[in-house]
Amino acid sequence: MLRIKHTAIKTKGIVPRYLKVTGSPDRRTDLILIRNFQTSIAKFSATSRYYPNEPSKPLVKTESIPGPLSKREISELDKVFDARPAYFVADYEKSLGNYIADVDGNLYLDLYAQIASIALGYNNPSLIKTAKSQEMIRALVDRPALANFPSKDLTNSLRKLLKFAPKGQDQVWPALSGADANELAFKAGFMFRQSQERGYDTEFSKEENDSVMNNQAPGSPQLSVLSFRRAFHGRLFASGSSTNSKPLHKLDFPAFDWPHAEYPTYKFPLEENEAANRAEDDRCLKQVEELIVTWKNPVAALIIEPIQSEGGDNHASKYFLQSLRDITLKHNVVYIIDEVQTGVGATGKFWCHEYADIQPSVDLVTFSKKFQSAGYFFHDPKFIPNKPYRQFNTWCGEPARLLIAGAIGDEIINEGLLEQVQRVGRHLFSKLEQLQKQYPDKLQSLRGKDRGTFIAWDLPTGKQRDLLLNILKLNGCNVGGCSTRTVRLRPSLTFEEKHADIFVDVLTKSMKQL
Amino acid sequence: MLRIKHTAIKTKGIVPRYLKVTGSPDRRTDLILIRNFQTSIAKFSATSRYYPNEPSKPLVKTESIPGPLSKREISELDKVFDARPAYFVADYEKSLGNYIADVDGNLYLDLYAQIASIALGYNNPSLIKTAKSQEMIRALVDRPALANFPSKDLTNSLRKLLKFAPKGQDQVWPALSGADANELAFKAGFMFRQSQERGYDTEFSKEENDSVMNNQAPGSPQLSVLSFRRAFHGRLFASGSSTNSKPLHKLDFPAFDWPHAEYPTYKFPLEENEAANRAEDDRCLKQVEELIVTWKNPVAALIIEPIQSEGGDNHASKYFLQSLRDITLKHNVVYIIDEVQTGVGATGKFWCHEYADIQPSVDLVTFSKKFQSAGYFFHDPKFIPNKPYRQFNTWCGEPARLLIAGAIGDEIINEGLLEQVQRVGRHLFSKLEQLQKQYPDKLQSLRGKDRGTFIAWDLPTGKQRDLLLNILKLNGCNVGGCSTRTVRLRPSLTFEEKHADIFVDVLTKSMKQL
Known part of the structure; x- marks a missing residue:
């Protein structure tokens, strides 16, 4: 009989995700069991284990975005580089998991993730380990x-x-x-x-x-x-x-x-x-x-x-x-x-x-x-x-x-993130389908069902889309557009149901303000 | 009056290059003095201070290049990647300064430097510091x-x-x-x-x-x-x-x-x-x-x-x-x-x-x-x-x-490397001019005078050039070609007179063998 022990010792704020399996003479069985056990854990908390100290919600302190400190830094940057596309100046030291911080102290839930380029959230402990190797x-x-x-x-x-x-x-x-x-x-x-x-x-x-x-x-x-x-x-x-x-x-x-x-x-x-x-x-x-x-x-x-x-x-x-x-x-x-x-x-x-x-x-x-x-x-x-x-x-x-x-x-x-993305995607999509009933015009051609969190919809005009993206930022969600009037969701694979819920709440509020 | 003290404490094999200047009430003067002093030191030993443990000469253990271990690894690499251009498989852990090591234990004085892309030699302490920041x-x-x-x-x-x-x-x-x-x-x-x-x-x-x-x-x-x-x-x-x-x-x-x-x-x-x-x-x-x-x-x-x-x-x-x-x-x-x-x-x-x-x-x-x-x-x-x-x-x-x-x-x-390159280039070029008198045919159109170590010459044919590059490798110098019959020298900026002397000796020997 196997004894399975989860070594949940906190090391610098990161809970190790490896399990200790003892008692089996058959090492191969051990490994399979570890894998199964890990996957079942992954179903519930892969991301939380990466980021136990992740903020619980967005926080926007400034009245406009970019805020005053971002603005100042953008104008400095603009002297040596074409800084016109800058939304704000990020503080990656303070960014964590699914949240990106800016130099004004704003904290956004990030559904854009560097134009779809951050796979595992900000300051991922496993990547930090690789970076130090x-x-x-x-x-x-x-x-x-x-x-x-x-x-x-x-x-x-x-x-x-x-x-x-x-x-x-x-x-x-x-x-x-x-x-x-x-x-x-x-x-x-x-x-x-x-x-x-x-x-x-x-x-x-x-x-x-x-x-x-x-x-x-x-x-x-x-x-x-x-x-x-x-x-x-x-x-x-x-x-x-x-x-x-x-x-x-x-x-x-x-x-x-x-x-x-x-x-x-x-x-x-x-x-x-x-x-x-x-x-x-x-x-x-x-x-x-x-x-x-x-x-x-x-x-x-x-x-x-x-x-x-x-x-x-x-x-x-x-x-x-x-x-x-x-x-x-x-x-x-x-x-x-x-x-x-x-x-x-x-x-x-x-x-x-x-x-x-x-x-x-x-x-x-x-x-x-x-x-x-x-x-x-x-x-x-x-x-x-x-x-x-x-x-x-x-x-x-x-x-x-x-x-x-x-x-x-x-x-x-190892973290079962594909399963997580599928699961969270279904959750998010069904909530957006609900919201679509309330705002059919502002949530046209909702698409990406059964394609994880790779979800998008159209607004009637590009102007309204841009306005929505601005309002979303002011309400704490960083979201990108594509084509002329589309909103695209591109969170990291570490995006969970709880993040989806926050986003849908912010979106609902933003739709009202639009 | 200033007291200038060179803090030559060895730290993990690296001699710190910063000097301690004490006794002046005028900090600005201090800094200028440090800079002058550093430059004058740089004239004599910038590279040696980076690499006090650099090998003193090349060492080739294998009868052919690539050696047997390189060959084995190249054939593995070739299964996933087009490895035909590989000269050998390098061991960057064992490479240092102006020397590149391969997995067979060969050690080459490197005058090619990753097709002219390594500025400060291998495992440069200052770059390691940056890499760990x-x-x-x-x-x-x-x-x-x-x-x-x-x-x-x-x-x-x-x-x-x-x-x-x-x-x-x-x-x-x-x-x-x-x-x-x-x-x-x-x-x-x-x-x-x-x-x-x-x-x-x-x-x-x-x-x-x-x-x-x-x-x-x-x-x-x-x-x-x-x-x-x-x-x-x-x-x-x-x-x-x-x-x-x-x-x-x-x-x-x-x-x-x-x-x-x-x-x-x-x-x-x-x-x-x-x-x-x-x-x-x-x-x-x-x-x-x-x-x-x-x-x-x-x-x-x-x-x-x-x-x-x-x-x-x-x-x-x-x-x-x-x-x-x-x-x-x-x-x-x-x-x-x-x-x-x-x-x-x-x-x-x-x-x-x-x-x-x-x-x-x-x-x-x-x-x-x-x-x-x-x-x-x-x-x-x-x-x-x-x-x-x-x-x-x-x-x-x-x-x-x-x-x-x-x-x-x-x-x-800070290390005065431009001055070093000019100085070492003049030294190397004049030695090559001497050698040219002995081998006018194999050292045609010697060029790059007063252009640092950016030196090149032609051989009569591409075949002879390729042969020379092979012989040079077997004698311990990694050198590259360009165009159809040119030898180009592209060492790091950390290349010193002593390296130039080793190279010219190896080249002289190789010319005889050609």
Whole structure:
């Protein structure tokens, strides 16, 4: 018989989450029991155990936001940096868990989380431990040119990342940001495409070697990436050419002449509009295939977000994402899923496109944001170029952020945070459905059901949306918008029912004030 | 009268470099005296004080490189990552100062320094201190969306960076890599150009807003960036279009139709070939102006490295770089200096283009590598776009690396490392000049005189160059190549006369073996 003892000794305010199991001669059973026991605990208090001293509610002391101290610091910052987008100046020392503090002493419940980039709340004890590790210090002070002089830690670091890769993906190429990850994936896609045309082991021709030095075909072929209307894949020049969110993101920059197909626009709630939404899928799929067949520059790759995030939280159905696999296979187009904003747990699965169970696996999956590290996953070794140094740069990723990514992945799995996100998401969504009955006009097209806390809705106008976001801040909730009139919720995975309740109370109050 | 006492207490093997000055009633005088005293010490032993336990010489135990343990680890790494470019697997724990260790126990004097990216040697005590700081831990665990929710540390962090900015530059935009920095600088250049055409405060037209969503002019104007033959500005799509180093860096990727002018090819030694080199400058300048006037797509910006590094350590004269300022002003072209590889001290000045004393200041200066952080400096506030969110992304740089950059800059100044690099560079160059007399064929076009340790030469063929680099490794020196047949020296700024002597001995031995 086993004796299970929860060693609840407080160490610097953090309750250790490991259980001591004694008495069993079978160590394997022990471990399973620990795991089960942990998961059942996780169901009730994963976050509270991270943050026993988390504030119990928001607190706004200033009459306007940014408050006077933030304003002063923003105007100082503005002398050396374009500080116009600053909402307030944060005090990360005083931020904890799901709460972000500012220099005026305001404390907001954070449902924006650095544009969906904080996975485990502020000052997470497990990340602090990683930040203090010897591996981290080495990564910071002796940053290698990873591919030329890899450290002895690198294989482990990448294997750890791959533990969390989407099903079917078993290799990774690191990058530095979502835009970078997407552009490196484009490069992988272009090389793959040309290697199929040319033959993987065929040498480059003299004509290719000569023309490429003048940026001309055939060495610099006029290939294209197909993306979607309202897509966001980054703001560099190639990622920017595939981005289609807002004119302001692209104006005045040269762009590649690449096509955009329409992304389905569904009617909500989904379960009441199945036929109409299927017809919408088919209309858009037809357009995708037509563009692939007719576009002036051959379409080498297709990139899509499983939920378009900057573009307004537009969802794509399982049928749509699977049909794109069929079309891309038929026309020899590389299929890239952009999980930069949707990935790493916020939808209740580690990767959002897992909901679509795409078969066979897509070719490349890009990640960034909540993983802090960035890059793309793949499985077909033919995505490794025929020669070294074709996919290459000095740093090939950021070793410090690879360590953070590994720690984030471990916490998500060990703490059962995916289950928590699903559970809290259901709780939050049903409360919003209730509120929608009261304010149907101000809570239009509520979406994200069964997609964890990745929830959004529309207001009638952009002006009202912006006003609501301001009122929410003044009432203590930091929330972001996307597209022109959408509110998007992007809390950390540490967001619990109690936080959802506070948010819905604040939202209800704010709706009245709107 | 002052009593100056050097507190030479050993603390964990590191001799503190601060001096205690007592007895003066005038604290200001004290500080000046400390600084003078420190500089005079720096002249003799800045590096030895960092690394009192640095190995005294290289040690190669294995018969081939990579050694058997490196080989095994590379083949493991290759299962998850393209490890073909790996020279060996490094053991950064055992690397110190100017020496890099590998997992086979080999110890190399490092004159490559992670493709010119390690400023202060391995495991630098001052960087370790920064890596352990509370600010660093916050930056790692609570990475902000810098422009939306700047931390209270950000203004200081950026001001610190700006302390080291090239003369005339007083604002900065952070990025994540050299390629990223260059592309963000291109964006700044394109917006500047169009704002001059349109009027800084003029609203975008409906036609612009519509066309940009289809990647078409006028919203996506067909503007170009002029760069140079053999240039290297990165490997993303726009930076890649300006790069002209090798076909392999560019093949199979779509490129913008941007022009490349010829970069001057000088005869060495420079002092014996002044007239011929001036004629070469004029020939290339004429081509630059012709391309600006005649290129099919208007040239909005010009980007140049003051020494083309990947492209073969090609130097540009003061006259050439100043004349480009005159041409860019005449034709309203934004002048960008790429200091990614040349910046941060290796040439003996903090920024290499300071040697050219360009008047008026260039418009944008990009940096990365030895600063670990990346970005561009500028001075004209008109390079801040007319609206917020035009130059923007989630992270806007890496706060952890900004802290490292500040620490690197401080050490370079406080330790007198620029003077050290100049002094050691002169010592090394004169020894190489001696060796050149013995091996004129294997030490062709020796260059980098009075440019610190930023020294290079050519071998007759690429094959011989590669062979020499291998022999050098087997004899204990890690050295890199560039272009097709060039050897480039890129040690850390902590490289001293004694290291130069070891290198020249190893090189002499290796030349005999070649």
